Structure formats: structure tokens, C-alpha cells
Amino acid sequence: xSKASETDAKLxxxxxxxxxxxxxxxxxxxxxxxxxxxxxxxxxxxxxxxxLEPPLxxxxxxxxxxxxxxxxxxxxxxxxxxxxxxxxxxxxxxVSVAPQSDGKPALSGPAADTPVPSSGPRSSSPSLRxxxxxxxxxxxxxxxxxxILDLNAVRESSLPDTGAQPAQSDLFxxxxxxxxxxxxxxxxxxxxxxxxxxxxxxLAAAAVLVLRTPQGSSPMSMAEAPAVAASAASPLATxxxxxxxxxxLTAEGLSVATAPAPGEPAAAAPARAAGAADEAKSKAATxxxxxxxxPAPPTGDTKDLAGAMATAVGAGGSKKEDGPKSATPSADPGxxxxxxxxxxxxxxxxxxxxxxxxxxAGQTEPSRATITFASNGSVSSVSVAGGAAGTPAAxxxxxxxxxxxxxxxxxxxxxxxxxxxP
Amino acid sequence: MAKESxxxxxxxxxxxxxxAFGELVRRHQKRIFRLAVHMLRDTTEAEDVTQETFVRAxxxxxxxxxxxxxxxxxYRIAVNLSLNIIRTRxxxxxxTGDDDPRIESWLAVHGPSGEKDxxxxxxxxxLAKALCEGIDQxxxxxxxxxxxxxxxxxxxxxxxxxxxxxxxxxAWRVHEARRKLRSHLSSLGLVDEKExxx
Numbered sequence: 001x002s003k004a005s006e007t008d009a010k011l012x013x014x015x016x017x018x019x020x021x022x023x024x025x026x027x028x029x030x031x032x033x034x035x036x037x038x039x040x041x042x043x044x045x046x047x048x049x050x051x052l053e054p055p056l057x058x059x060x061x062x063x064x065x066x067x068x069x070x071x072x073x074x075x076x077x078x079x080x081x082x083x084x085x086x087x088x089x090x091x092x093x094x095v096s097v098a099p100q101s102d103g104k105p106a107l108s109g110p111a112a113d114t115p116v117p118s119s120g121p122r123s124s125s126p127s128l129r130x131x132x133x134x135x136x137x138x139x140x141x142x143x144x145x146x147x148i149l150d151l152n153a154v155r156e157s158s159l160p161d162t163g164a165q166p167a168q169s170d171l172f173x174x175x176x177x178x179x180x181x182x183x184x185x186x187x188x189x190x191x192x193x194x195x196x197x198x199x200x201x202x203l204a205a206a207a208v209l210v211l212r213t214p215q216g217s218s219p220m221s222m223a224e225a226p227a228v229a230a231s232a233a234s235p236l237a238t239x240x241x242x243x244x245x246x247x248x249l250t251a252e253g254l255s256v257a258t259a260p261a262p263g264e265p266a267a268a269a270p271a272r273a274a275g276a277a278d279e280a281k282s283k284a285a286t287x288x289x290x291x292x293x294x295p296a297p298p299t300g301d302t303k304d305l306a307g308a309m310a311t312a313v314g315a316g317g318s319k320k321e322d323g324p325k326s327a328t329p330s331a332d333p334g335x336x337x338x339x340x341x342x343x344x345x346x347x348x349x350x351x352x353x354x355x356x357x358x359x360x361a362g363q364t365e366p367s368r369a370t371i372t373f374a375s376n377g378s379v380s381s382v383s384v385a386g387g388a389a390g391t392p393a394a395x396x397x398x399x400x401x402x403x404x405x406x407x408x409x410x411x412x413x414x415x416x417x418x419x420x421x422p
Numbered sequence: 423m424a425k426e427s428x429x430x431x432x433x434x435x436x437x438x439x440x441x442a443f444g445e446l447v448r449r450h451q452k453r454i455f456r457l458a459v460h461m462l463r464d465t466t467e468a469e470d471v472t473q474e475t476f477v478r479a480x481x482x483x484x485x486x487x488x489x490x491x492x493x494x495x496x497y498r499i500a501v502n503l504s505l506n507i508i509r510t511r512x513x514x515x516x517x518t519g520d521d522d523p524r525i526e527s528w529l530a531v532h533g534p535s536g537e538k539d540x541x542x543x544x545x546x547x548x549l550a551k552a553l554c555e556g557i558d559q560x561x562x563x564x565x566x567x568x569x570x571x572x573x574x575x576x577x578x579x580x581x582x583x584x585x586x587x588x589x590x591x592x593a594w595r596v597h598e599a600r601r602k603l604r605s606h607l608s609s610l611g612l613v614d615e616k617e618x619x620x
Contacts, residue, residue, distance in 0.1 A: 004601075004604065007604050007607070007608075007613045008600050008604070010613065011572065011600060011603060011604065011607075012572050014549075014553060015553075015568070015569075015572040015573040016572060016573060016575060017531060017532075018456075018460075018524070018527065018528060018531075018573055019456075019527050019528075019530060019531050023455075028448075028451065028452070031451065031469065031472065031473060032444065032447060032448060032451070034473060035444075035447055035473055035476055035477070036440070036444060038473070038477055039440065039443065039476075039477065039480050040440070042477065042480055042481055043481075044435075044436065044480065044481060044483045044484050052482060052485065052495075052498065052499065052502075053502070053586070054498075054585060054586025054587065055498060055501045055502045055505055055566070055584075055585060055586070056501075056505070056562060056563045056566060056567075056585055056587075057562075057563060058563070058587075058591075059561060059563045059564060059594075059595060059598070390506065390509045390510045391506055391509075392502040392505055392506060394509070395505075
């Protein structure tokens with residue numbers, strides 16, 4: 001035990017055993033009889049409510065530390081800056097929901113409700129057995145080129161189905177029932193076949209365009225053709241936006257594949273991925289908005305692939321040069337007003353006036369409060385005069401009015417008077 | 423009458439049973455009085471506050487909603503009344519004297535029983551005086567919270583009901599009050615403490 005704790009224990013002992021000042025029983029009886037006399041002439045419901053109000057003003061600094069002792073946030077890490085604990089759970093739920101959108105049989109019961117860690121579940125875990133079939137094929141791997149290998153698919157494509165079962169096949173019996181392989185094969189092969197067809201068509205189109213393009217045209221055209229073909233050959237990349245939209249998937253579902261940086265806590269990865277997803281979404285939204293604002297690109301020469309690409313690149317380039325339109329201008333210290341505006345003061349006072357009025361409910365005389373704002377816009381002091389002065393209501397008014405806030409200003413302080421009427 | 427809970431007594435008093443309210447007074451007047459003495463450092467004023475607390479409570483019986491313990495409600499009224507008296511006093515430098523009623527009550531328990539060893543009596547008197555000084559130097563907010571929790575034995579939840587603030591705030595105030603009191607006693611050499619030592 002530390003010395004401070006020992007002293008605290010000693011202090012608690014001293015304070016806790018501090019007796020009531022000596023009084024005879026007759027004195028207590030006398031007090032009781034006096035009280036009875038007074039109460040006999042009183043009626044219930046005639047008192048003032050001020051005595052029932054919270055009595056004490058805030059202690060300076062207690063707002064910052066109260067959370068610590070309440071077992072809340074740590075001092076070095078405010079609540080708002082913490083990664084949301086729900087993010088991993090949300091992702092797990094998204095994983096367990098994904099097969100429904102893929103046309104596969106939906107799971108019911110505990111397996112569907114069980115959150116599954118994204119790092120890969122233990123399929124031997126009883127609670128996860130029924131969900132292991134689709135977990136082995138992560139939705140990210142189906143919808144994007146995320147680099148996640150589907151080992152089951154590799155095994156199925158490379159080995160003939162001889163009907164032989166692995167030594168521990170009993171572990172997977174339920175998953176075989178839950179997710180029939182033919183359905184999985186059908187849905188998993190469709191994008192590949194479709195992508196192959198698209199790739200072949202794209203190659204053919206590129207060849208035709210190259211042949212039709214005059215020799216003196218841009219030398220980039222030959223170099224770009226394979227790139228176009230390559231992008232077409234990647235079916236997941238080309239069909240992804242539409243498919244994702246159809247399935248209700250978002251960029252958030254894909255961003256979890258982002259690996260944490262070395263030294264970064266594992267828990268930070270989902271938050272960073274979610275942040276990246278948000279950024280991507282906002283960027284996409286900004287881009288689409290900007291596209292609406294810009295004039296439509298010329299369409300007369302769309303048959304020329306090189307020209308179309310140049311147009312597209314040019315448009316994209318101009319977009320980038322424009323920069324984000326929503327950039328927040330930084331605050332210029334020189335632009336601060338000398339004093340807060342009347343509107344700002346009225347707004348600040350108005351936001352706390354009701355709370356202050358509640359403090360003097362039941363009183364008849366109005367109270368006058370003088371509020372002093374510091375240059376950073378916060379209230380530095382409140383003094384109360386009038387009816388509430390010297391009563392607990394004064395502290396209540398002070399506490400209420402101290403919550404007022406205006407925008408920063410140049411002067412050291414600014415004082416306003418407020419009348420608080422019951 | 424002694425079997426009824428405080429809530430039941432309040433209900434009976436609301437229905438016009440003055441004896442029920444009298445029982446409530448008998449149950450809690452000593453605690454209220456002790457709190458008032460430690461807040462006001464004056465037995466006469468503390469007596470007035472104790473009496474006034476029950477008068478105000480009686481008048482406000484209809485507004486007691488029953489969500490909290492009746493004694494926390496009484497405590498709130500007593501604290502409000504005590505603070506009102508403190509604030510209406512003329513500003514003066516309070517010096518803890520030997521006639522402080524708190525010191526007398528301390529010595530009644532911690533003083534030597536039987537033998538009258540002047541050295542021990544003096545030692546206890548000095549300790550009580552230092553404790554009183556340390557408590558008096560605290561702000562109203564810290565002092566009241568410390569009195570409720572450390573002296574009266576209220577839990578943080580009950581103290582938060584009395585003071586109308588979150589439990590975490592009560593915990594912080596008690597911690598801060600103890601730290602200041604420790605520091606005061608340490609400066610007088612009454613406790614051996616090095617600030618910040620684990």
C-alpha cells in the first residue's frame with residue numbers, strides 16, 4: 001500500500017469516527033418539541049423549491065477528471081478519439097450477412113448471429129461450424145481483387161472430387177449440409193466466365209481500333225491498349241461497382257483487407273480501414289458532384305479509344321487540379337472581432353437562459369448576473385446579485401451561465417449583464 | 423412506528439400523520455446536526471439548520487418523488503441551508519480555536535479515557551485542530567463532498583443524489599479533498615507522506 005493510501009485510510013478512520021457533538025437526550029427532545037410546535041402551524045406544499053435544488057457549484061478542474069474516476073475514458077485518450085468498439089462487430093455481422101446477397105442459402109440460428117472475427121475463424125469452433133462454408137470464401141475475395149486467396153476454391157479446382165473425405169471430415173459435415181458445393185461453384189464461376197468473355201471482346205475491340213488508327217496518331221495508343229485489355233480482363237474490377245451496388249455492399253466492406261502497419265495496434269486497423277472507406281466514399285461523392293457541375297465531355301469521337309482515354313484523363317486531371325471545393329479556410333487570428341457580436345452574445349445567453357431561470361423558479365425577485373467572457377470565448381466568471389444572491393440559487397445560476405460560449409475575440413475580456421427572472 | 427421505512431413514514435406524513443414525520447425527525451436529526459456542525463462550525467447555527475431542514479422538508483413533502491432515499495433529500499436541504507448561512511456571513515478569516523465544537527466532540531472519543539495524560543490530550547487536540555483547519559481550507563464544494571462521504575459514510579451514489587452531480591464527480595472531489603487534507607497534515611508533520619510516491 002502506498003503512503004498516500006495509508007494516509008487516506010487513516011484520514012477516513014478519523015473522519016468516519018468523528019462523533020456528533022455531545023448533547024443530552026433532553027436537548028434532542030427539546031429540539032423535537034420545538035419542531036413539532038413549528039410544524040403544527042405549517043401546511044404541506046407551501047415551501048420554496050430553492051432548497052431542493054442541487055446545492056454546489058462545480059469545482060475548477062473537476063469536469064476534466066470526473067470521467068477518470070468514474071472508470072470512463074483515460075486522460076490521454078479522449079472518448080471521441082478512441083476507435084469505435086463496434087466497428088469489428090459490424091464487420092463481423094457484414095461477413096455473416098454477405099452470403100444472403102450472393103444468392104446462397106441464408107443461415108439461421110446461432111451461427112447467423114455469431115460475430116465472426118475477420119482475421120479468420122476457427123472452423124473447429126462448434127459455434128462457427130455452420131458458417132464455415134462461406135467464411136472460407138471471404139466476401140471481400142468474391143467482390144474485389146483484395147489478394148485474399150480462397151483455398152477451398154483452389155482445392156476444388158485442382159483436385160478431382162473422388163468422394164474421399166479428409167480424416168477429420170466430421171468437423172465439416174454440417175457446413176457441407178449448410179452450403180451445397182454446386183451452388184457455390186455456380187455463383188463463384190459466373191464472374192470469371194463473364195470476365196473472360198469481356199476480356200476477349202475487349203482484346204478484339206482493341207485490336208480493331210489499333211488497326212484502324214492511322215500510323216501518325218498518338219504513340220500512346222499502342223501502349224494503352226494492353227492496359228485497357230488488362231483492366232477488362234479483370235472482371236472483378238470492371239463489374240465491381242454495379243455488383244456492389246446491387247448487393248448493397250459498400251467500400252467499407254472491402255476496406256477491412258487493409259493490413260495494419262508495422263507497430264500499429266491490431267485494433268486500430270479496422271478503424272483505419274473504416275476511415276479509408278469513409279474517405280473513399282466522400283471522394284466518390286465529391287467527384288460525382290463535380291462531374292455534374294462540369295460540362296459534358298465531347299462525344300463525337302468516342303470511337304477513337306485513345307481520344308476517349310485522353311479526354312477521360314484530361315477531365316480527371318482537371319478535376320484534380322480543381323482541388324477539394326469544401327476545404328475549410330483556416331482561422332486567421334487577425335480576423336478576430338474586437339468584441340463578440342451582439343448576435344453571438346444573444347445566442348450564447350439564450351442557450352443557457354432557461355437553465356438559469358430554472359434556478360430561480362419560485363422566487364419573486366429577479367436576479368442580475370454579470371458574465372465575463374474570456375478572449376477564447378468561454379465564460380471566465382459570473383457574479384450574481386439581486387434575489388438569488390447569497391442563496392444556493394446563485395451557485396446554480398453561475399453554473400448554468402458558465403456554459404455559455406461565444407466565438408473568440410481580440411479583447412482580453414468582455415462583460416455583459418443578464419437579468420434572470422423567475 | 424419504528425418498523426416503517428423512511429419511504430413509508432413520508433407517505434404517512436403526506437397523509438397527515440404528524441407522528442410519522444416526528445419519527446423521521448428522530449431518526450435523522452443527529453446526522454443532520456452533525457453535518458451542519460461540521461459545515462458551520464457553530465452548534466447554535468447547526469441547531470437552527472437542523473430544525474429548519476425538517477420544516478422545509480415538511481413543507482415540500484408533496485414534491486418528494488420517492489426516487490431517492492428520504493435522508494438524501496433531507497441532506498440536500500440541510501446542505502443548502504448551511505451554505506446559505508455561510509454565504510451570508512460577513513467575510514472573515516476563520517481561525518480554528520480550542521472552543522470549536524468539533525474539537526470537543528473529537529476529544530470526547532479520541533481523548534484518553536481514565537488517565538489524564540496532558541501530553542496525549544494535547545497531541546489529540548492538535549490533531550483535531552489540524553484536521554479542522556484542513557477541512558476549513560477546502561472549498562465549499564470539496565468540503566461538503568468530503569463531509570458527506572468520508573465523515574457521514576454516504577456512498578458515492580447517495581452523495582451524488584444529495585449534491586446533484588455524477589458519481590464520478592463525487593469521486594474526484596473526495597480524491598481532491600483528501601489530497602489537499604493530506605498535504606495540509608503533511609505540512610504540519612502530522613502524517614508522513616511524500617507527494618507522488620507510489
